Amino acid sequence: MADSLDPIRSLTEAVHPLPEEAWQAFAGIWQPFEAARKELLTTAGEKERYLYVVLDGVQRVYYADDQGREATLVFTYPPSFGGVLDALMQQTPSRYYFETLTPSRFLRAPAEKLFAAMAQHPDLELLVRKGITGALSGVLERLAEVQSFSAEDRFRSLLKRSPHILQLVPHKYLANYLGMDATNFSKLINRVKI
Helix, strand or coil, X not given: CCHHHHHHHHHHHHHCCCCHHHHHHHHCCCEEEEECCCCEEECCCCECCEEEEEEECCEEEEEECCCCCEEEEEEECCCEEECXXXXXXXXCECCCEEEECCCEEEEEEEHHHHHHHHHHCHHHHHHHHHHHHHHHHHHXXXXXXXXXXXXXXXXXXXXXXXXXXXXXXXXXXXXXXXCCCHHHHHHHHHHCCC
C-alpha cells in the first residue's frame, strides 16, 4: 500500500512536512474505499466518521434546507482532502451532505484513529490545524465573492482558481455553486471568453 500513500504524502508535504515517526503513524491509519456515482458518504444529522483523501472522482459538500433547496458549498477532486471537516473535527452532527458526483476512489481514515495519532504526535495536530486554516481561508474568500461579486465575476474567479473545473463538474452543480440557475450559467459560459 506504500505507493497508494503517495497522494497523502504529497498533500502532507505541501501543508506541513512530518518527521518520519509522525508520518509512519499518519500513514498507518488509511484504508482504501470506493463509492459509486451519486452516493451519500455523509448525511446531515450524522457525525462525519472519516477524513478522506480523494484519489479519483469528483464530490461535493452541500446544504439542503427543509424545502429541498440545495446549496453546493465545495467540490473535492484529486488531490485533496475531503469530507465534512467541521463535523469531523467537532464530532457533532453534520449540517451538510458529502456526495459523490462521479464514481470515486479514496483513502479514508477513521476519526478515532486520526485523533489518537494527533494526540501522540504534535506535528500531526499542526498539520491538521494548518490544513483547516487553509480551508477556512478559502471559505472566507468564497464568502466575500458570493456577497460582493457579480455572477460574471464569481464565474471568472472560479475559473482563475480552478481552470479545469468546467471539464470535471457537471454544469448544473457549478451553476448552483455560483448561485445562479442553469440557464443563466449556460448563457454566461457562451458570453464570457475563457
